[in-house]
Amino acid sequence: MRHPPRSVLAAVAGAVALIGSVTVPVVTASGAAPACSVEYSVTSQWDSGFQGAVKITNNTAAMSSWSLAFDFAGGQKLTQGWNAKWSQSGTTVTAASESYNGSLATGASVSAGFIASWSGSNAVPTSFKLNGTSCNTAVEPSPTPGPTDPAEDGPPVLRVSGNKLVDAGGATRRLLGVNRSGGEFMCVQGRGIFDGPVDDASVKAIADWKANTVRIPLNEECWLGLSTIDPAYAGANYINAVKDLVAKVKAHGMTPVVELHWTYGQYTGNSAGCSDVHASCQKPMPDMQYTPSFWASVANTFKNDRTVVFDLFNEPYPDRATSTTTQAWQCWRDGGSCPGIGYEVAGMQDLVDSVRGTGATNLILAGGIAYSNDLSQWLTYRPADPAGNLAAAWHVYNFNTCANESCWNSTLAPVAAQVPLVAGEIGENTCAHGFIDQVMKWFDDRGLSYLGWTWNTWDCSSGPSLISSYDGTPTAFGTGLRDRLRALNG
Incomplete structure (x- = not known):
């Protein structure tokens, strides 16, 4: 106490x-x-x-x-x-x-x-x-948002049915699209909220690729408006900017995925991205101090709009801190005092509980360990979800450990046989698309979901970027994803 x-x-x-x-x-x-x-x-x-x-x-x-x-x-x-x-x-x-x-x-x-x-x-x-x-006043009962609440030409309300994502009518749906990076780092660096324009024209350019999903990385300190963040880019200003982008994504018929990317907690161990206690880089696991509050706030913001998907934490890597893989998976699910991590960890179960504690029943994605590249024990350690609306998330780049069909067949296929599988990030640092072509084919053959990293105008070799201009002009790397999306959804 x-x-x-x-x-x-x-x-x-x-x-x-x-x-x-x-x-x-x-x-x-x-x-x-x-x-x-x-x-x-x-x-x-x-x-x-x-x-x-x-x-x-x-x-x-x-x-x-x-x-x-x-x-x-x-x-x-x-x-x-x-x-x-x-x-x-x-x-x-x-x-x-x-x-x-x-x-x-x-x-x-x-x-x-x-x-x-x-x-x-x-x-x-x-x-x-x-x-x-x-509180303190009687609350009149309000109708529970139904699966047909959104406009017919908007994105669907998604739910888990076996190993598929389905809409209100029971039709199978896939999440196919891009990441829109910026919200995770610009605010904490004092440079704004998003990297590049997020006006209607720039969002329409994503839709013109025939994408049906946009993943939006977030920063928990900026969302919560902590004192270390410039108020111009924090709290209500940040939240309203995210809500506005979500609305634009939906207006173009695409599913918004809000995702927690950078979090609080000092970690200086193996593979540390920074020594800062603040949310200025990717940490091995979410923190108990702020992350449950972040997800309770996000869930309350969007719980009456079940077209919005929640991606709990970008790329967990407790395996870089713990001595054994078992310890890593236990840390991933249960949190607490994890070996090698100096702050109290919020496990995936804590975050699911935070979301569901608000009454939100939105679809939730949970990525595995090893920067979400390892799902080998995801089924064993998956958190309990009282809403039954939890899917597995996975990330892959050409330089990851699980970056070949043999690994996908042995570790991904068993997961995809039981729950929906979403590749929240796919990419390569070659400025070409030979690798993601292999990934997309494997996922297409099985009716699975994938999102390219990232809809930003960066040097494709330093951070895989899909575009050279926010009007949708693709890089050589982005051409592979654009052409695949248009072939599937054109």
Whole structure:
């Protein structure tokens, strides 16, 4: 259990003018119970600061993680907190569950406290949301989004049926398209949100290749609006930019896949991409400190639009840190204290639970170990999904270990026989398309899905890029994917 530092308590004791607890009452419609209730208390206050607390009660289905959001109405600034991961973006304050208090059964309560500064007014917040659901007021039942909600000419609502992805009518669907990189790195580098244009014309150019899917890599610190990120590129600004791109992708009839790429947590071991604790490179595994909150927020944002697909984590590589493959797969699924990784890991089960805890039933993708190139024990360690809507993700480049048909036949085919298989990234560093031609044929022969890396105008040898211009002009590498997509969907 966390408590305020002694230095803070001492300062409060010396300067505080103790006031009575100010509590926000629970207001409900006659005979109706709120989905959740929040009691907000100002327990002590002094000239420039105050100590507050929240008590959260969950009146709906049990949840494995929670995130409370409310707005300071008087210019207050959060300085620290305990019993939750506290953060502030603009006026919005978020308290996300810790690993030890995330489980909240029906009727159960949890409390957390904080210190904040104030001047002029210390107005009490008037509204609270728990995992995106309004608290303290009765919630009128709303219709569950149905599989026919999206416009008929939009992308389908996808669900898992055996080893296939199917639409509302039961027809088999494949995810065939591209990655649109930028959202994972531009914001954390202070250079913007996306790399290159994401206007309607640039998205239409993707559709003109006859792609039906666009994968959008994201950064958890930018989405959550943590203080290390330029506010212009973080929090609500970042989220709105992602939502806008998702809407443009859908407007052109394509499926949006939102994917977590860069995360928090210091790792300096084998194959480390950076020594920075912040989300400035690919880490071996997601972190428990922020990633469950990220996925709870993303799921709440898109849970009423089941055309959006969730890809949990780009390229796990716990196998580079652990001594054995078994340890790597256990870390992958269960998280916790993983050998060789210095931060608490969020396993794939934690992330599935975070998504499903919001009520979201969207299709989820989970990539394996070895940078998502190894699925050899994916079936053994796959996380439990109460919605039954989980598919396997796989990445391959010409320089990976599993980059030949023998490996695909021995490790991919058994997975694809039981669950849908999506190659979330395919590519090569040769500036040609001979390798991905082999990959695409193998996947086409089996009716599987694949997405090319990447729809960006980079040097194709340093980072495989499909285009030389955002009008859709292909590189020599991109020509292979474009021609294949047009042949399949033209």
